[in-house]
Amino acid sequence: MGFSILSAMTFLPMAGAILILLVQALTKGQTGEDAQDNRIMYAGLVFSVATFLVSLVVFFGFDHSALGYQFVEEVPWYAGIQYKLGIDGMSILLILLTTFLTPIALIASIGSIKHRITEYVAAFLILETFMIGVFCSLDLVVFYVFFEAGLIPMFIIIGVWGGADKFYASFKFFLYTLFGSLFMLAAVVYMYLAAGTSDIMVLETVQFDPGVQTWLWLAFFASFAVKLPMWPVHTWLPDAHVQAPTAGSVILAAVLLKMGGYGMLRFSLPMFPDASLLFQPFVFTISVIAIVYASLVAWRQTDMKKLIAYSSVAHMGFVTLGIFSFTEIGVQGAVYQMISHGLISAALFLIVGVVYDRMHTREISAYGGLVKKMPIYASLFMLFAMANVGLPGTSGFVGELLTMVGTFQASTWAAAGAALGVILSAVYMLTLYRRVVFGPITNPALEGIKEINTKELITLVPLAAGTIILGIMPNLIFDITRGSTLHALARLAGG
Amino acid sequence: MFDLEAVIAAFAPELLLASAGLLGVLVGAVFKDRFNTISFRLGALVLIAAAGLSIVYWQGGRAFDGLIHTHAFASFAKTVSYTCGALALLMAEGFLKRHETQRYEFTLLVIFASLGMGVILSASDMMTLYLGVEMLSLSSYVLASFHRDSPRSAEAGLKYFVLGALASGILLYGISLVYGFSGSTSYEAIAAADPGLGLMFGMVLMITGLAFKVSAAPMHVWTPDVYEGAPSPVVAFFATAPKMASMVVFATIMYTAFPQVVAFENWQMIIGIIAAASMLVGAFGALIQTNIKRLLGYSSIANMGYALVAVAAGAAIGGAAVLVFMTAYVIASIGLFGGVLSMRREGGMVENIDELSGLIRRQPGLAFALTILLISVAGFPLAFGFIGKLSVLEAGWNAGLVPLVIILIFSSVIAMYYYLRLIWIMWVNEPVEDFEPVEGWVSSTVYLSALASIGLFVFAAPLMQLAQSAAGSVLP
Numbered sequence: 001m002g003f004s005i006l007s008a009m010t011f012l013p014m015a016g017a018i019l020i021l022l023v024q025a026l027t028k029g030q031t032g033e034d035a036q037d038n039r040i041m042y043a044g045l046v047f048s049v050a051t052f053l054v055s056l057v058v059f060f061g062f063d064h065s066a067l068g069y070q071f072v073e074e075v076p077w078y079a080g081i082q083y084k085l086g087i088d089g090m091s092i093l094l095i096l097l098t099t100f101l102t103p104i105a106l107i108a109s110i111g112s113i114k115h116r117i118t119e120y121v122a123a124f125l126i127l128e129t130f131m132i133g134v135f136c137s138l139d140l141v142v143f144y145v146f147f148e149a150g151l152i153p154m155f156i157i158i159g160v161w162g163g164a165d166k167f168y169a170s171f172k173f174f175l176y177t178l179f180g181s182l183f184m185l186a187a188v189v190y191m192y193l194a195a196g197t198s199d200i201m202v203l204e205t206v207q208f209d210p211g212v213q214t215w216l217w218l219a220f221f222a223s224f225a226v227k228l229p230m231w232p233v234h235t236w237l238p239d240a241h242v243q244a245p246t247a248g249s250v251i252l253a254a255v256l257l258k259m260g261g262y263g264m265l266r267f268s269l270p271m272f273p274d275a276s277l278l279f280q281p282f283v284f285t286i287s288v289i290a291i292v293y294a295s296l297v298a299w300r301q302t303d304m305k306k307l308i309a310y311s312s313v314a315h316m317g318f319v320t321l322g323i324f325s326f327t328e329i330g331v332q333g334a335v336y337q338m339i340s341h342g343l344i345s346a347a348l349f350l351i352v353g354v355v356y357d358r359m360h361t362r363e364i365s366a367y368g369g370l371v372k373k374m375p376i377y378a379s380l381f382m383l384f385a386m387a388n389v390g391l392p393g394t395s396g397f398v399g400e401l402l403t404m405v406g407t408f409q410a411s412t413w414a415a416a417g418a419a420l421g422v423i424l425s426a427v428y429m430l431t432l433y434r435r436v437v438f439g440p441i442t443n444p445a446l447e448g449i450k451e452i453n454t455k456e457l458i459t460l461v462p463l464a465a466g467t468i469i470l471g472i473m474p475n476l477i478f479d480i481t482r483g484s485t486l487h488a489l490a491r492l493a494g495g
Numbered sequence: 496m497f498d499l500e501a502v503i504a505a506f507a508p509e510l511l512l513a514s515a516g517l518l519g520v521l522v523g524a525v526f527k528d529r530f531n532t533i534s535f536r537l538g539a540l541v542l543i544a545a546a547g548l549s550i551v552y553w554q555g556g557r558a559f560d561g562l563i564h565t566h567a568f569a570s571f572a573k574t575v576s577y578t579c580g581a582l583a584l585l586m587a588e589g590f591l592k593r594h595e596t597q598r599y600e601f602t603l604l605v606i607f608a609s610l611g612m613g614v615i616l617s618a619s620d621m622m623t624l625y626l627g628v629e630m631l632s633l634s635s636y637v638l639a640s641f642h643r644d645s646p647r648s649a650e651a652g653l654k655y656f657v658l659g660a661l662a663s664g665i666l667l668y669g670i671s672l673v674y675g676f677s678g679s680t681s682y683e684a685i686a687a688a689d690p691g692l693g694l695m696f697g698m699v700l701m702i703t704g705l706a707f708k709v710s711a712a713p714m715h716v717w718t719p720d721v722y723e724g725a726p727s728p729v730v731a732f733f734a735t736a737p738k739m740a741s742m743v744v745f746a747t748i749m750y751t752a753f754p755q756v757v758a759f760e761n762w763q764m765i766i767g768i769i770a771a772a773s774m775l776v777g778a779f780g781a782l783i784q785t786n787i788k789r790l791l792g793y794s795s796i797a798n799m800g801y802a803l804v805a806v807a808a809g810a811a812i813g814g815a816a817v818l819v820f821m822t823a824y825v826i827a828s829i830g831l832f833g834g835v836l837s838m839r840r841e842g843g844m845v846e847n848i849d850e851l852s853g854l855i856r857r858q859p860g861l862a863f864a865l866t867i868l869l870i871s872v873a874g875f876p877l878a879f880g881f882i883g884k885l886s887v888l889e890a891g892w893n894a895g896l897v898p899l900v901i902i903l904i905f906s907s908v909i910a911m912y913y914y915l916r917l918i919w920i921m922w923v924n925e926p927v928e929d930f931e932p933v934e935g936w937v938s939s940t941v942y943l944s945a946l947a948s949i950g951l952f953v954f955a956a957p958l959m960q961l962a963q964s965a966a967g968s969v970l971p
Contacts, residue, residue, distance in 0.1 A: 021859075025859060077955060119922075144876065145877065145881070148876045149875075149876045155915070156918075156922055156923075160922060160923050167919070175912060179904075186888060186892070186900055186901075189889050190892050192889070
């Protein structure tokens with residue numbers, strides 16, 4: 001096989017992190033005195049940009065028209081388990097999202113993270129390795145290893161650089177996810193014992209007994225529902241988001257949540273088709289509850305980050321609706337919605353981060369009238385708020401529309417509930433926007449607030465461009481994901 | 496008929512330990528205090544050599560008219576146990592020197608305890624088993640109270656002795672019942688005997704005694720107290736070498752002396768209940784601990800519970816998992832106790848977990864290694880402990896022990912909390928002052944075991960195959 005580019009892409013950030021840690025350890029011996037040293041940030045940036053370039057190489061080498069996994073590489077690990085990587089249309093897009101957002105998250109951290117920069121950069125780079133690994137794995141155990149391992153750097157990121165209540169938030173985040181995932185691990189072991197291998201490509205062809213499928217599906221769902229997160233196991237998300245530093249929230253919302261949706265498409269549908277059909281009404285019910293409930297809760301929030309976190313829960317409801325509509329258009333919409341939400345939620349957390357860095361509060365009531373002081377900021381905020389609502393012309397619109405069309409074909413009332421969610425999303429986003437940006441300046445501290453700076457523009461403009469380009473030319477994504485969508489639906493009879 | 500070759504094949508490491516130990520007594524008697532310093536390294540060398548001999552005579556054989564039967568399953572455990580014993584001895588050297596208790600008797604006790612482990616691992620007869628158990632236990636009682644001037648150490652030794660003697664009594668009573676109802680003390684003859692009620696009764700009593708030795712609930716109460724009271728290097732020894740040996744012996748007895756279908760069904764349920772109780776007691780008990788040694792004591796109870804799930808799965812399914820899980824556990828444990836031994840300030844040992852505050856900024860290497868070891872002992876991915884736990888899960892599923900699998904999941908999540916809390920304290924809290932430097936042996940043990948935990952995770956295949964083939968040797 002020779003040079004394996006997927007492994008290189010996966011482990012490049014980790015190699016960078018180790019290098020940075022080593023250099024730091026050898027030159028200073030102790031970390032902690034490097035308070036203002038942004039050179040480490042730039043070093044981390046170099047590695048994450050390099051990873052992005054590698055992922056672009058993979059992307060352009062990827063044959064969009066071919067079906068099945070590409071760039072497959074395999075090394076036996078032990079027994080029937082192998083270190084096996086490979087990508088299809090859905091995974092390459094999520095990998096691109098990851099490698100695209102990690103440099104942005106690091107740029108956003110320059111200046112706002114003021115202590116223990118070495119560890120910060122290392123944690124982000126190691127996290128990036130695990131995220132890419134999740135989307136590349138073609139072996140269940142390897143997938144699980146990456147899926148879980150990512151918890152540790154995120155735990156440290158929230159723990160060390162988080163807000164006042166970080167202990168509660170990071171433990172809740174970790175233990176919730178672990179609890180769901182261990183059920184998945186038990187199911188993985190069961191499947192491994194039944195099939196003699198944990199190779200995903202083999203397991204996709206194994207026909208499990210429908211009764212067994214039900215249990216396996218539930219075990220996987222326990223993990224993905226927590227990760228996504230779905231109502232009623234979503235409560236860790238607002239806590240984690242509020243306490244996490246801005247860049248942590250960006251990665252959490254944009255990439256980590258997508259692992260849940262990715263898992264459902266990669267495992268639940270192709271491996272347990274009977275159980276998926278059986279549970280369709282159940283998933284629809286909790287998705288609609290999630291959309292409506294989370295939107296209403298978002299409306300009443302006084303903390304900007306919490307509001308966006310609840311809005312993420314609602315938007316992930318669209319993803320599950322689309323996936324479990326079992327229609328091509330619905331699943332395509334769900335994948336699209338994941339990518340689009342990755343860009344929009346990342347941007348919204350950055351938007352909050354911009355004013356938080358200046359004012360050190362996320363209370364909505366502390367703001368108002370920002371348009372007078374920060375017109376460029378206000379316009380960018382407007383763009384992303386509208387994209388989050390699902391305004392035509394932005395990527396948010398396409399995702400919501402397609403998932404609803406798909407859902408409509410499967411269940412009218414579920415689509416009606418989702419439509420209600422679209423209206424509610426306008427309610428809470430516009431309320432937020434009006435209270436933060438318009439109106440008179442009531443808080444005297446806002447008088448001296450500075451307009452958005454170049455660094456912040458560098459992080460936001462690519463996201464804005466992505467949101468608009470994808471909104472106008474959605475086929476960019478659909479052509480790539482069609483193969484994996486059809487693959488995910490292939491075993492659902494009548495899908 | 497005395498067949499020297501067979502004896503050497505079956506018993507070489509133990510012969511070495513026995514002769515070295517006896518020679519040590521003589522040398523000590525002649526040279527007295529001049530032997531103190533050198534004895535530790537010599538002892539470690541002997542233990543390493545014994546581990547090497549276990550590898551050389553991997554397949555073992557029978558000797559002494561069937562009183563001894565070494566198989567690959569035992570050799571695997573011997574190799575790990577002796578290596579841990581050697582590391583514990585090396586780590587003890589500096590510690591005892593500072594506490595002015597560096598005496599050659601310590602070395603000899605560790606060697607005799609290791610000899611006891613070798614005897615019980617190779618035993619294929621209840622008499623041999625009991626002799627080995629006593630040799631191991633008596634040496635351990637003395638080791639626990641080695642700091643005889645410290646009330647805590649004396650208390651730990653006394654507690655250990657009283658409870659341990661009780662457990663030995665129960666074990667012996669069980670053995671006598673088993674002998675009475677089967678007419679023999681040999682494992683093979685017992686396996687062939689009619690599994691009547693009397694035999695089952697004896698078996699249950701034996702399980703009770705053995706559960707004490709591996710510190711499984713509800714026979715676990717001595718563990719936190721002894722861990723807290725005994726000198727730290729002694730605990731590093733207790734937590735690793737005898738644990739590995741006792742657990743493997745537990746499995747061997749169940750697999751080879753009671754393999755009948757009726758007996759198997761009975762002990763599977765009993766051990767299943769013990770496993771469940773240990774997992775829960777270990778997980779909940781550790782939550783409120785602030786003393787790192789007590790915390791690790793409860794953690795070991797929980798981990799013994801996981802290992803017992805693999806024991807309960809039976810020889811064919813769980814044998815390899817017992818070896819893999821226990822190996823992963825002791826590798827991580829010896830490193831963690833190296834960490835405990837590194838917690839030294841102003842000449843004294845500190846044991847409160849808050850003393851680890853901000854360690855990552857003071858001693859990043861040590862904190863990193865300890866983090867890896869905690870991840871490993873928690874059975875979380877990226878370290879060998881994960882593969883151990885995966886094997887146990889696999890064994891549990893395969894044997895259809897669904898309730899145990901579910902309890903394992905719950906207790907793993909709960910246990911993760913206190914491992915995470917330690918990671919939190921090291922990474923997030925504000926640093927306190929540095930620990931005083933420790934000897935190279937301690938820090939190299941910490942780094943080595945962290946490295947081994949990662950290395951065996953990545954390159955797991957050879958060890959897994961070895962464990963698999965070793966487990967084949969105890970199949971009925």
